[in-house]
Amino acid sequence: MTLQRIEIEPALGPVPKHVADWIATAMAVGKSVDCFDYIPSCAELLYGYLQVVPGKRYCEWGSGIGVGIGIAAALGFDATGIEINDELSRRSRTLLQQFHLNAEVVCASYHEVTVSADVVFVYCWPGQVNAVRERFESTMPRGTWLLLAEGAERFSAFLQSWEQG
Numbered sequence: 001m002t003l004q005r006i007e008i009e010p011a012l013g014p015v016p017k018h019v020a021d022w023i024a025t026a027m028a029v030g031k032s033v034d035c036f037d038y039i040p041s042c043a044e045l046l047y048g049y050l051q052v053v054p055g056k057r058y059c060e061w062g063s064g065i066g067v068g069i070g071i072a073a074a075l076g077f078d079a080t081g082i083e084i085n086d087e088l089s090r091r092s093r094t095l096l097q098q099f100h101l102n103a104e105v106v107c108a109s110y111h112e113v114t115v116s117a118d119v120v121f122v123y124c125w126p127g128q129v130n131a132v133r134e135r136f137e138s139t140m141p142r143g144t145w146l147l148l149a150e151g152a153e154r155f156s157a158f159l160q161s162w163e164q165g
Contacts, residue, residue: 010155022070030065041123045155046071049157056118057116060121061120064081064083066105068081072119081104082109089106122147124149
């Protein structure tokens, strides 16, 4: 199988108040966690992509404080985050409960754990794109979407498909 880049346009526009409140609160809590490597992506852009990408099972590789999985849960996805940092995992579970958002957080590395999903989102560290793509291609079935953030506001969409040829 191989990843095929798909051009899709996110549904940009106002974010509903309950989602905007979730984003603001989670971002504020995220800033209070002493984790040098925690860098959030643009939550409003992720919201726009999740409105148009097909599927109902969402997994975020490196879910941080849980902003993305909370957005996915608010949109009706069965949402799971995989986060290696124990404090971020614990704090995100607490936040999700406070906002009555039904999402799971697994404290592990996405290089070691696989979660069934229709859509996988990952904010890639510079230099890690190839490793992430290889992990995705080797673990996710045909028809799974990869939303890849290579910067706070630079997202690319890919679809796992059969190899051409």
